[in-house]
Amino acid sequence: MINVTKSFLPPFEEYQDKIKGIWESTWLTNNGPLVQELEARLKEYLGVKNLLFVTNGTIALQLAIKALHLQGEIITTPFSYCATTTSILWENVKPVFVDIEADTYNIDADLIEQAITDKTTAIMATHVYGRPCNVEKIEQIARKYNLKVIYDGAHSFGATYKGNSVLSYGDVATCSFHATKVFHTVEGGCVICKDDELLKVLAHYRSFGHKNDDYYMMGINAKNSEFHAAMGLVNLPHVADIIEKRKIVSEKYNELLNWDKLKQPRHNIEGFVYNYAYYPIMLPSEQKLLEVTAALKKEDIVPRRYFYPSLNQLPYLDFYTPCPVSERLSVAALSLPLYYDLALEDAERIAKIVNSTL
Incomplete structure (x- = not known):
């Protein structure tokens, strides 16, 4: 059978060698050394300042919505995987759909402005099939109306635009590292941002809202394991x-x-x-x-x-x-x-x- 996709698996020996240290340290999760190494390697590969490895691309979107304190309405695309819309609904925000361009299938940036209301707090667009949205026009609109921009870049790993990773645009960009993607960690994803303070909030949200015995805010468990990070580290090359x-x-x-x-x-x-x-x-x-x-x-x-x-x-x-x-x-x-x-x-x-x- 030929399926629409097939997961890449590295030589078994490479993965086996990478996970040996897990048995030696018994550090399986909770921001272990392989997770930290993968985050560092991904930041270097993508040329981005801040990146957190999380459990999947949907959680990454939910973390972004929560960390940016978005309420009311988010303008978004109707042409994407259901997780783009569901993440908005899950965070009790209303998705406002703006139609797509007939040639790129990305959100039509020329239609965004007319959909903005006094309840609009952000634009969430998908780089469909990995092809970039009109990031310049969307940024211009966001600045004019003081809106946040989230890009669902689930399909965009390894794609570049004007010499930069497609994932480097927006206030927050997310990516999926699901087994079906160009780069995968079996299950996983990442959230990327430019602002250091926002990164701290995202990191707290990822780990129940606390660090050791210091509790900062309400959070969830969006951490990923050393085994998933190991798969990412051997797949990246x-x-x-x-x-x-x-x-x-x-x-x-x-x-x-x-x-x-x-x-x-x-x-x-x-x-x-x-x-x-x-x-x-x-x-x-x-x-x-x-x-x-x-x-x-x-x-x-x-x-x-x-x-x-x-x-x-x-x-x-x-x-x-x-x-x-x-x-x-x-x-x-x-x-x-x-x-x-x-x-x-x-x-x-x-x-x-x-x-x-x-």
Whole structure:
């Protein structure tokens, strides 16, 4: 079976060697030496000032909302994974959906200003498929209205914009290190910020709100373990090779797919270097998506509807905001299998099935 993704695993000996020290120290969690080492290595790799390793990318969003003391309304995107919206709801804040650009699938920055009310406290946007939002326009709007900016960068590890990590923008950026991502720690994520005082608050929130016997605030348990950090430390040196191999597979798809009948999000953004986190295609209709999906599954090939449904249509929302572009694209967007050791012969076979079904 060929799944939409496959987790990279380093040579077993590398991981085994990294975790030997855990048996010697019996330090399993609670900000252990491997967690601290991983945070230092990630800050260096990403070129960011402050970073905390946490249990997952959703918790990272919740920590950001809580630490920035956000209330009222947060302007956000309807085209993302459900965790983007759910994290806002979980923190008892209302998501206000702004439609997306038809060419990038990112939030349409030109529509943000008209959605701002006296209850708006922040903008939370997703760098969809790892491609950066219009960060300049969003920052300009945020400054004008004194709003905070959070970027859900779950897909953005290893992607750069104008020489900087895509994760370096915003008041807070978050990333997922889930096993399906370009870089993973099995389960995990990080929260990134520029402000040192905000980092202290995030660190307290991550660890129940206290340090030793000193209690500072209400917190939760968002700490991650030494075993997860060890996986991150052995995976990090492989990231460049992982991205290069994903690029080769993506270029094979680019070469073979029928672009007279398919579209992709615009990727020729000036100053942007992609990490090949996904390989999305936009089908002519939902019916064609279902036909292509069925044809692939018949051959034990499993694509994925990233991202469906449009989040403004989630069944547990008690309100509806029309987002026609997101609603139209979400039913037709399909991600094809893409991972580091997907054989080019399999990519050719997948492309052939897609083309013949179209």
